[in-house]
Amino acid sequence: MEKLVIEGGRSLYGSVAISGAKNAALPLIAATLLAPGTHVLRNVPDLRDTRTILSLIGELGAVWSREGSTLFIDCSDISYCEVSYDLVKTMRASVLVLGPLLSRLGRAKVSLPGGCAIGERPINFHINGFEKLGVTCNLEHGYVEAIRGDKLKGNTIYFDFPSVTGTENLLMAAVRAEGTTILKNAAREPEIGNLIDMLVNMGADIEGRGSDQITIHGVSRLRSSETDIIPDRIETGTYLIAVAAAGGDTKLTNCEPKHLPALLGKLSEAGAEISIEQSSISIRMDPEKRDGLTGVDIKTMVYPGYPTDLQAQFMALMTLSSGICLIKETIFENRFMHVGELRRMGARIQTEGHSAVVTGCGPAGLSGARVMATDLRASSSLVVAGLAASGRTEISRIYHLERGYENLVSKLGGLGARVWKENE
Ligand code: EPZ
DSSP states (O other), rough: OEEEEEEEEOOOEEHHHHHHHHHHHHHHHHHHHSSSEEEEESSOOOHHHHHHHHHHHTTTTOEEEEEEEEEEESHHHHHHEEEOHHHHOOOOGGGGHHHHHHTTSEEEEEEEEOOOOBBBOHHHHHHHHHHTEEEEEEEEEEEEEEEEEESOOOEEEEEEOOOHHHHHHHHHTTTTTTTTEEEEEOOOOOOHHHHHHHHHHHTTTEEOOTSSEEEEESSSSSOEEEEEBHHHHHHHHHHHHHHHHOOOEEESSSGGGGHHHHHHHHHHTTTOEEEEEETTTEEEOOOOOOOOOOOEEEEETTTBBBBBGGGHHHHHHHTTTTEEEEOOSSSSSOOOHHHHHHHHHTTTTTEEETTEEEOOOTTTBBBEEEEEEHHHHHHHHHHHHHHHSEEEEEEOOTTHHHHHOOHHHHHHHHHOOOOEEEEO
């Protein structure tokens, strides 16, 4: 296994291009299963997770090729409808093929995703929604076997919680259902808008993009389409937080500022200088003035609130502040796995249930250490801490990082960081 080594204490200057969004690429790749023909997806990041879902749809009969960041996916011959435990256990987003397979083939057998480091991660909202559309779901031997009658029937589905992939799965199941489906209390994350754009490009009839009520009028046919993946707002946020932590002056290009309303406000409140243009964000934090970094409370919420996927990274930043802050995680039940590792670097963090109180130890407060990645975003918080810490930090199990950050070493290196990979 490989580890990431960071010689900390260097400020970050220059420009970095943001990649396409992992959490848009996954549902949009799954959506290609809905229609025969060759689909084109542009700005697709090359990540462990996108490679996983591409091999998954390949097992179902899709034929794909990549030219740079453009994917060509031919789904003319989709005949197989079973997804193995081995694939789902590596990436729970594999469940996103359930909706398209039910729509295209009328049945699907997908291993139930186990829990993961951040929580139990059930899919009951997905299953309840499918059953509302007339699907029979049998759960046995760790699999969900879903079978529809002759056609999926439109219905009104209310989400107890605005589940992101739950909304995406039901959108994909409903586009060719008979009649109208209304999704209530649906998730509003930008990745869902990207999926709706693709489905409409394919001929779907959908109202309510961007709202928590989405109406889908079933159509009889869908066609292949060409769609651009939106910029990755979580990668964008991670680099912004890294510059605020290490100091510097950096411009992030190919990004979408309007997808990060909560984070940009919090970084300004903490003392970073932010300026935005059409598709770029510049952030400046004078290395000599980082003792002016103030403690800022955050509470994770569904979009457009503060994103749970940027909670761990912001906590790393707050350990360097000259104040105290309260961080509340309301989305997942176990998303403080990074706390123990940050403490090993000198952070002062007290946790109580889903809340953490961070007592900042100032910009020179962290020292490099050997730490372990536990999940995707916890590992990126250790990178943020390592960049700001004095001395050398070694992060093991970096396959977690490679799931969601394209070309991380070269992007950080391009900003002046001293970071490289070594074998454990
Ligand atoms: C998506 O996960 C993202 N993944 C996650 O990003 C992100 O953290 C999450 O949304 C919240 O924004 C992808 O888009 C591939 P949820 P998802 O369904 O859809 C509970 C990353 O780091 N729930 O919105 O799985 C669930 O347990 C990943 O990129 C049920 O109880 O999240 C959680 O507490 C991590 N039953 C809450 O709802 C269900 O059927 C939110 O989950 C579904 C969810």
